[in-house]
Amino acid sequence: MSKNTISGQRQMDFVSKFNYIREAGTPSEEKAASLIREELKSFGMESHIEEFSFDTWEITKAELTITEPYHKTYQATGYQRCGSTAKEGTEADFLYVENGDDISLSHAAGKIVMVNEIVRKDLYLRLIKAGVAGFVSISGSPVDEGEDRIPRAAAIPQKVYESLNEKELIQGVGVHYLDAVEMVTEGAKKAQLTLIQEEVKRTSRNVEARIQGTDRADEILTLTAHYDSVPEGPGAYDNMAGAAIIMEVCRYLKEHQPRRTVEFVWFGAEEKGLLGSRHYVKLHQQELNQHRFNMNVDLAGQLVGGNVIGVTADPSVCAMLTYLARETGIGMTTKNQIWGSDSNTFAWKGIPAMTLNRDGFGMHTHYDTVELLSAWSLERSARLLAHIAESLSDIDSMPFPQNIPEEFKKQLDEYFGV
Numbered sequence: 001m002s003k004n005t006i007s008g009q010r011q012m013d014f015v016s017k018f019n020y021i022r023e024a025g026t027p028s029e030e031k032a033a034s035l036i037r038e039e040l041k042s043f044g045m046e047s048h049i050e051e052f053s054f055d056t057w058e059i060t061k062a063e064l065t066i067t068e069p070y071h072k073t074y075q076a077t078g079y080q081r082c083g084s085t086a087k088e089g090t091e092a093d094f095l096y097v098e099n100g101d102d103i104s105l106s107h108a109a110g111k112i113v114m115v116n117e118i119v120r121k122d123l124y125l126r127l128i129k130a131g132v133a134g135f136v137s138i139s140g141s142p143v144d145e146g147e148d149r150i151p152r153a154a155a156i157p158q159k160v161y162e163s164l165n166e167k168e169l170i171q172g173v174g175v176h177y178l179d180a181v182e183m184v185t186e187g188a189k190k191a192q193l194t195l196i197q198e199e200v201k202r203t204s205r206n207v208e209a210r211i212q213g214t215d216r217a218d219e220i221l222t223l224t225a226h227y228d229s230v231p232e233g234p235g236a237y238d239n240m241a242g243a244a245i246i247m248e249v250c251r252y253l254k255e256h257q258p259r260r261t262v263e264f265v266w267f268g269a270e271e272k273g274l275l276g277s278r279h280y281v282k283l284h285q286q287e288l289n290q291h292r293f294n295m296n297v298d299l300a301g302q303l304v305g306g307n308v309i310g311v312t313a314d315p316s317v318c319a320m321l322t323y324l325a326r327e328t329g330i331g332m333t334t335k336n337q338i339w340g341s342d343s344n345t346f347a348w349k350g351i352p353a354m355t356l357n358r359d360g361f362g363m364h365t366h367y368d369t370v371e372l373l374s375a376w377s378l379e380r381s382a383r384l385l386a387h388i389a390e391s392l393s394d395i396d397s398m399p400f401p402q403n404i405p406e407e408f409k410k411q412l413d414e415y416f417g418v
């Protein structure tokens with residue numbers, strides 16, 4: 001098997017088996033894990049599962065009703081991990097505060113406020129400080145119809161949740177752009193917001209397969225990709241395509257035994273906050289000092305796009321990867337920074353890491369299906385990654401410093417909320 005036998009079509013066939021939503025902790029994610037193992041077995045690779053549990057929030061009721069000067073209940077999506085309102089909801093004056101600037105928020109105490117953006121850590125804390133009674137966020141656009149009319153929300157980060165006591169928590173829901181326009185136009189003055197949720201335990205799992213090295217076997221390289229999806233869509237681009245690319249590289253390296261040990265990991269629950277990789281580094285703590293480089297893939301496979309490698313390591317790694325890419329003739333650029341994917345977890349533990357990424361359309365939406373993927377693109381990405389992985393597994397000594405620049409260490413500590 002030469003690199004010419006790396007197949008985009010085989011990757012397309014593989015991804016096609018997963019054209020369903022694989023939210024972490026659900027039976028469909030579990031089914032995907034067994035399909036990955038079956039694929040590995042089909043070319044003689046042993047694998048095993050590492051299970052872990054996580055807490056999540058199940059929303060049983062999310063509702064927003066404007067009660068004055070008219071009465072209408074709007075479609076709403078609840079924010080997770082921010083507590084529950086009373087059963088009958090919270091009723092208060094309603095105020096649109098746009099971007100949540102200081103001037104707007106100075107009138108917000110005791111009110112249910114509506115903001116333009118999905119509420120994350122900083123805005124959530126600002127809203128609490130302003131003394132609001134609840135919040136409503138806006139998502140979508142004026143041209144949406146059908147499924148796109150479903151509003152979006154988020155989960156308040158675990159660290160923020162833990163830092164607050166029950167009484168400080170404020171509850172929120174998301175509404176759609178067009179409904180938000182109606183509320184303001186119709187002069188919404190009073191609203192009733194109801195959010196009921198409960199904490200539940202779920203189980204997710206990583207799939208691992210290892211190719212033992214020859215004379216450098218005590219040094220470990222990892223090739224990783226998450227296989228879970230968000231609940232909004234079947235995540236072909238994000239990230240079954242990445243899962244397919246490392247599967248193809250696994251086939252290739254199995255036929256070209258590497259000098260270093262190469263471990264392949266398909267992570268669960270990435271979309272819940274990199275939970276799979278965080279479990280992995282905990283479980284494999286003893287072995288981490290043998291890890292030399294993490295090659296992660298997240299977002300891949302669409303035809304129109306460009307390859308970007310996010311490098312969380314010494315800047316010289318960018319030059320090295322560019323050199324290796326030049327050997328293949330496959331275009332790419334690098335960005336030397338932390339990256340919001342599982343490579344961050346490795347870098348946080350001091351292991352140089354990268355994420356191979358391709359820009360594309362429809363991440364975290366119902367549009368993210370296999371129909372938008374391309375065998376041409378998958379083949380090229382797998383060839384590029386196979387070349388990088390093979391070169392690094394066979395070189396005499398690792399051609400870059402085995403540490404993480406100080407500024408990234410700080411950013412990673414902040415990212416992981418340390």
Ligand SMILES: [Zn+2]
Nearest residue numbers: 238239298299
């Ligand atoms: Zn992803």
